Amino acid sequence: MKDKVGIPRGMFYYDYYILWENFFNNLGVEIVLSPETNKDILDKGVHACVDEACLPVKVFHGHVDYLKDRVDYIFIPKFISVYRREYCCPKHLGLPDMVRHSMKGLPELIKPKVDLKKSNRDMKRAIIHTGKYFNKSAGAAIKAFNKAQNRFQRYMESIRQGAMPIHGIKYDEYNPSQILLLGHSYNIYDRYINMGIVDKLRANDAGVITVEMLDTHTMRKHTSGLSKRIFWTHGQRIVGGAFALMDEGLIDGIIYISSFGCGMDSVLMELTERRAKKLGIPFTILTIDEQTGEAGINTRIEAFLDMLKWRSKDEDNLPTHGEYIHSR
Numbered sequence: 001m002k003d004k005v006g007i008p009r010g011m012f013y014y015d016y017y018i019l020w021e022n023f024f025n026n027l028g029v030e031i032v033l034s035p036e037t038n039k040d041i042l043d044k045g046v047h048a049c050v051d052e053a054c055l056p057v058k059v060f061h062g063h064v065d066y067l068k069d070r071v072d073y074i075f076i077p078k079f080i081s082v083y084r085r086e087y088c089c090p091k092h093l094g095l096p097d098m099v100r101h102s103m104k105g106l107p108e109l110i111k112p113k114v115d116l117k118k119s120n121r122d123m124k125r126a127i128i129h130t131g132k133y134f135n136k137s138a139g140a141a142i143k144a145f146n147k148a149q150n151r152f153q154r155y156m157e158s159i160r161q162g163a164m165p166i167h168g169i170k171y172d173e174y175n176p177s178q179i180l181l182l183g184h185s186y187n188i189y190d191r192y193i194n195m196g197i198v199d200k201l202r203a204n205d206a207g208v209i210t211v212e213m214l215d216t217h218t219m220r221k222h223t224s225g226l227s228k229r230i231f232w233t234h235g236q237r238i239v240g241g242a243f244a245l246m247d248e249g250l251i252d253g254i255i256y257i258s259s260f261g262c263g264m265d266s267v268l269m270e271l272t273e274r275r276a277k278k279l280g281i282p283f284t285i286l287t288i289d290e291q292t293g294e295a296g297i298n299t300r301i302e303a304f305l306d307m308l309k310w311r312s313k314d315e316d317n318l319p320t321h322g323e324y325i326h327s328r
């Protein structure tokens, strides 16, 4: 019988699932993926996790809870750095330990360390470490990974062509307004915690763009003028992507989805909002936590889209900075 590895549908799942799925398949391992976030997963995550954690971390605990009695292992990499001279949020690197200390009755956790701040050598170590759980030689594990990486690169290319990660929906360039949905991937693409914002925007004839649709080089080029280098990789992507799309005049408005209490977001929101104000691009913040109600989110989105419609009807009567919407 094949070993079963559980992959929680949270956090870095939204960035790397296709890579992991192919890697484990190539190793001959069966994957069990937790379902899309739902009320039960959220409630279990909130119950299991420390109160101070942000919503995505709590949700992640809920996904682990779903998997724990169904699999032989749970895969939770320890993400320290995914790019040279840059870091991940401390909660990313502490995630496997947080889970292990907060939850009882877990199967063995596979927690390879991903630390690419100095070189890519550590990636090799992480791959070999993972392969050992399934009695695979270093060569077999690396071969499985290289094959998976080729498939992953093709997937990333499809995203740059306009497909949304995971659900694979393409954005429609002919929509009357284009909205940049900004924030961490696990807030943008988890339909339960963001209350289906992509569907809501589309239902209102708005096109949805995300920074994952841009290539890394473009994003980094647009942050190079900042007085201080952003040393978080997610931060580079969020700010650089927003700057690129604003500077090229490709978007009509920005909705930033932020997790309540996220220190990184408070810096990134400030940087992007300042640029949006300078260029006269409407910008709104939706802050989410486990208490956020859908009615409030709907009202904010409707108000924001109404403002965009109003602007497009009367371009000469642009809103002043005081009319930017901030919301919770």
Ligand code: SF4
Binding pocket: 054, 055, 056, 057, 089, 090, 091, 092, 184, 259, 261, 262, 263, 264, 265
């Ligand atoms: S970056 Fe913010 S939202 Fe993401 S894990 Fe860290 S604190 Fe949570």
